[in-house]
Amino acid sequence: xxxxxxxxxxxxxxxxxxxxxxxxxxxxxxxxxxxxxxxxxxxxxxxxxxxxxxxxxxxxxxxxxxxxxxxxxxxxxxxxxxxxxxxxxxxxxxxxxxxxxxxxxxxxxxxxxxxxxxxxxxxxxxxxxxxxxxxxxxxxxxxxxxxxxxxxxxxxxxxxxxxxxxxxxxxxxxxxxxxxxxxxxxxxxxxxxxxxxxxxxxxxxxxxxxxxxxxxxxxxxxxxxxxxxxxxxxxxxxxxxxxxxxxxxxxxxxxxxxxxxxxxxxx
Amino acid sequence: xxxxxxxxxxxxxxxxxxxxxxxxxxxxxxxxxxxxxxxxxxxxxxxxxxxxxxxxxxxxxxxxxxxxxxxxxxxxxxxxxxxxxxxxxxxxxxxxxxxxxxxxxxxxxxxxxxxxxxxxxxxxxxxxxxxxxxxxxxxxxxxxxxxxxxxxxxxxxxxxxxxxxxxxxxxxxxxxxxxxxxxxxxxxxxxxxxxxxxxxxxxxxxxxxxxxxxxxxxxxxxxxxxxxxxxxxxxxxxxxxxxxxxxxxxxxxxxxxxxxxxxxxxxxxxxxx
Numbered sequence: 001x002x003x004x005x006x007x008x009x010x011x012x013x014x015x016x017x018x019x020x021x022x023x024x025x026x027x028x029x030x031x032x033x034x035x036x037x038x039x040x041x042x043x044x045x046x047x048x049x050x051x052x053x054x055x056x057x058x059x060x061x062x063x064x065x066x067x068x069x070x071x072x073x074x075x076x077x078x079x080x081x082x083x084x085x086x087x088x089x090x091x092x093x094x095x096x097x098x099x100x101x102x103x104x105x106x107x108x109x110x111x112x113x114x115x116x117x118x119x120x121x122x123x124x125x126x127x128x129x130x131x132x133x134x135x136x137x138x139x140x141x142x143x144x145x146x147x148x149x150x151x152x153x154x155x156x157x158x159x160x161x162x163x164x165x166x167x168x169x170x171x172x173x174x175x176x177x178x179x180x181x182x183x184x185x186x187x188x189x190x191x192x193x194x195x196x197x198x199x200x201x202x203x204x205x206x207x208x209x210x211x212x213x214x215x216x217x218x219x220x221x222x223x224x225x226x227x228x229x230x231x232x233x234x235x236x237x238x239x240x241x242x243x244x245x246x247x248x249x250x251x252x253x254x255x256x257x258x259x260x261x262x263x264x265x266x267x
Numbered sequence: 268x269x270x271x272x273x274x275x276x277x278x279x280x281x282x283x284x285x286x287x288x289x290x291x292x293x294x295x296x297x298x299x300x301x302x303x304x305x306x307x308x309x310x311x312x313x314x315x316x317x318x319x320x321x322x323x324x325x326x327x328x329x330x331x332x333x334x335x336x337x338x339x340x341x342x343x344x345x346x347x348x349x350x351x352x353x354x355x356x357x358x359x360x361x362x363x364x365x366x367x368x369x370x371x372x373x374x375x376x377x378x379x380x381x382x383x384x385x386x387x388x389x390x391x392x393x394x395x396x397x398x399x400x401x402x403x404x405x406x407x408x409x410x411x412x413x414x415x416x417x418x419x420x421x422x423x424x425x426x427x428x429x430x431x432x433x434x435x436x437x438x439x440x441x442x443x444x445x446x447x448x449x450x451x452x453x454x455x456x457x458x459x460x461x462x463x464x465x466x467x468x469x470x471x472x473x474x475x476x477x478x479x480x481x482x483x484x485x486x487x488x489x490x491x492x493x494x495x496x497x498x499x500x501x502x503x504x505x506x507x508x509x510x511x512x513x514x515x516x517x518x519x520x521x522x523x524x525x526x527x528x529x530x531x532x533x534x535x536x537x538x539x540x
Contacts, residue, residue, distance in 0.1 A: 026391035034384040038375045041419060102371030106435070109337050111360040112388045265341040265355065267300050 024116055031112075031120025035094070036127065049090070049128060053082040053136040061144040068145065075146045076227040077200045079137055079155055083129045083163035084220065085191055091125060091170030092183045099174065108264045118259050122167050129163030130156075150230035154240070158226045161247045165219055168254035175261030194220035199228075219250035287351050290315045290443050290475035291336055295345035298331050305331045307498045308345070313477060313491070315442075318469050320489030321479040322522065328498045329479040330368055333445050336477065337365045350442055361389060364436030368447040370428040371435075374421030378412055378431050379403065381420055382438060389439045406434040409464055411457070426453045433461075437468075444468065446478045450485065462488045483519035494522055501525045 039046055057075060064071040098104040107117060137155050140146040148155065169190055177183035197207070197215035204215050215221045226243035233240070291313035298306040305328045313319045321329050334340035335347060338355025347354040350362055372381045386399040407413050410430040415423065420431050433449055446465075450458045462485070468474050469490075478489065486492055487506055494502040494509075502509055502525055506518050515521040 024391060026393070027388055030384060030387035030391060034373070034376070034380070037380055037384075038373060041375045101374070102367045102369055103373060105339050106365065106367065106371045106385075107388065109339050109360060109363070109365050110385070110388050111357070263341070265339055265343075267341045 024113060027112055027116040028119045028123065031117055032123040032127075035121060035124035039124075039128070045090075046128075049086055050132050050135055053078075053086070053132060054139050056082070057136055057140050057144060061140075068147070071144075072147050072231060073228065074200065075140050075144070076148070076155065076231045077198070077224045079133065079140060080158050080162045080223040080227045081195065081198075081200070081220070082136060083133055083159050084166040084169075084223065085187070086132065087125050087129055087163045087166030088170040088191060089184070089187060090128075091121060091167045092174040092177065092186060093170075093180060094121070095171050095174035096177055096180060096183050100179075104262070105266070108262065114259045114262045117262065118171065118255055121171065122164060122255065125167045126160065126163060129160055129166075133159035133163070148230060149232055149234050150236075154230045154236065155227060158223060158230065158244065158247070161244060161251060162220075162223045165223070165247055165251040165254070168251045168258060171258035172254050172261065175258070191220075194218045197221065198224045200224060219247055222246040222250075288315055289313065289348075290350060291477070292348045293346065296332075296335065296347050297344050298328075298335055298340060299342045300331065305498050306335070309500050311493055311500060311503045313475060313493075315475045316469060316473045317490035318465055318476040318478060318488070319491045319493060320486050321477060321493045321495065322481065322483065322486050322518075323495035323501075325481055327495045329481075329495060330447055332495070333365075333447050333477065333479060336443075337363055337445055339365075361439065362442045364439070364441030364444045366429075366433050366436045366444075366446045366449055368451075370420075370425075370432035372420045372428060372431045374428075375419065377417050377419055378407065378423070378434075379416045381431055382406060382434055385435045386438045402438050406437040409437050410434045411460065426457065429453070430457075440472060440474075442474055444474055444476045446476065448479055448481070450480065450482070458485075483517070483522060486518040486522075492518065494525060496526055496529060499529075501529055 057078065060075055060078065061071055064074070095104075098107075108114075133156055137152055137159065141148055141152050141155075173186040173190060174183060177186060193214075197204070197211060197218055198220040199215070204212055204221060207215065222243040226240055226247065229237050229240035229243065289312050291311075293312075294310045296306055296309040297304060309332070321332065323329055331340060335343045336349055336354055338349075338359065343354070349356075349359055352359055373384075376384070382403040383399070386403050390399055390402070404413075407416050410433050412427065412430055412434065415427060420428055423431065429449065429452065433446070436444055436446070444465075450461055453461065465476050465478065466488075469476055478485075480486070489506065491505055492502065492509060493500060501522070504512070509518060509521045510516065513521040513524040515524055
């Protein structure tokens with residue numbers, strides 16, 4: 001036996017030119033295709049994802065049959081909340097499965113950048129979110145009489161950003177879940193407080209100041225604010241732009257945090 | 268059945284005149300998992316172009332050693348060089364094929380879709396599409412799943428799923444194949460065919476294989492053996508030399524002999540505690 005050396009192989013020093021690019025379009029696209037292919041083998045999930053928001057809006061429309069103004073406000077908020085919740089659930093379970101099945105370890109032992117994997121997931125679920133939001137928005141605006149002053153396209157934009165935020169949050173919390181049971185419990189833990197404080201039930205400025213402050217730092221508040229801006233104004237207001245930027249910024253921040261939870265080396 | 272004929276020349280196979288005859292070199296390799304030391308100061312060398320068997324009872328640290336070599340194990344200290352680079356180096360990711368003990372494939376994709384995806388990660392881009400298609404077809408044939416190419420992985424039997432996992436590692440042309448119990452749960456015919464395939468890969472592509480097993484009769488099929496017990500290396504030799512040195516008829520007997528020796532050597536220490 002030679003004399004003990006104290007060289008540590010972790011963390012491996014990485015020469016800058018040898019490291020694979022963090023983002024490769026081809027690998028990202030391949031990942032998106034793969035995730036969508038997985039979904040095509042699961043038509044029931046697709047049907048549930050696309051139909052439930054529509055059914056809920058239909059239900060809501062007739063719950064507030066005598067009060068169309070309330071339907072306008074809650075309906076528009078829900079158009080932003082649905083994609084966030086569904087993408088959160090789908091992503092957290094999908095990523096958890098990736099972690100527990102060993103495919104994540106295998107992928108990270110291959111020349112796949114973490115950014116490729118995350119962008120691949122975000123694109124796949126983003127595509128799904130576009131279809132989901134288009135169906136729900138179309139139904140609400142054209143068939144259920146949701147009265148939007150601004151452009152329905154802006155509603156769609158906010159919905160898409162909400163979906164991205166949901167994907168980001170799902171990816172992030174899946175790192176802290178050891179099982180599907182824990183993963184679904186993160187839904188009430190992460191989503192419900194935001195739901196209660198986002199202004200859906202009562203305007204945020206009428207809440208207790210402490211709660212209002214908390215709601216000020218929760219991203220869903222801005223998602224709902226943005227929807228309401230579109231509801232009441234014909235063109236893009238400064239508040240709308242601010243809301244959109246905050247939701248997008250939060251999504252990117254949480255995606256980066258999620259990327260940090262993907263470790264090539266695990267114990 | 269298995270495609271054992273030396274096929275058409277594959278890019279990168281056996282053409283790299285690397286003068287370094289060692290594939291893996293470890294010195295004072297130690298791995299801790301939580302409070303436990305799983306590997307204790309291992310030192311060994313795996314030669315290139317050969318099949319090295321990694322044998323020992325379950326829980327002795329075989330998988331941890333393999334994960335260290337592949338670069339997915341955290342808390343590795345000591346020296347561990349793989350194909351001339353420190354283990355886990357980014358450039359090694361295309362040069363190593365790794366098969367985990369539990370099959371790591373997507374159950375909700377077909378065999379072909381699984382392989383298509385992993386092939387696209389290894390060899391991305393539109394211009395490589397034909398090469399990828401050939402690689403996927405060859406890897407599917409290598410593990411004898413051509414007739415099941417369009418079946419969902421989740422609907423396959425356990426042995427078939429582990430062969431899909433193996434096929435992923437055979438995509439591309441890895442210089443080092445790290446296979447964690449690849450033949451567990453397979454019938455004798457398939458096991459024999461897979462071992463023939465391993466020998467073919469070593470001979471025709473010049474690849475190095477590190478294969479773990481706790482079935483001792485598979486040890487006879489390896490060029491060299493690493494025998495492990497409780498995180499330590501008991502022996503590092505050829506099967507013949509092991510049998511000669513211990514005066515045993517089979518590798519299994521040789522291993523048991525070495526285990527008894529190690530136990531006897533460690534007993535005085537234990538009683539003094």
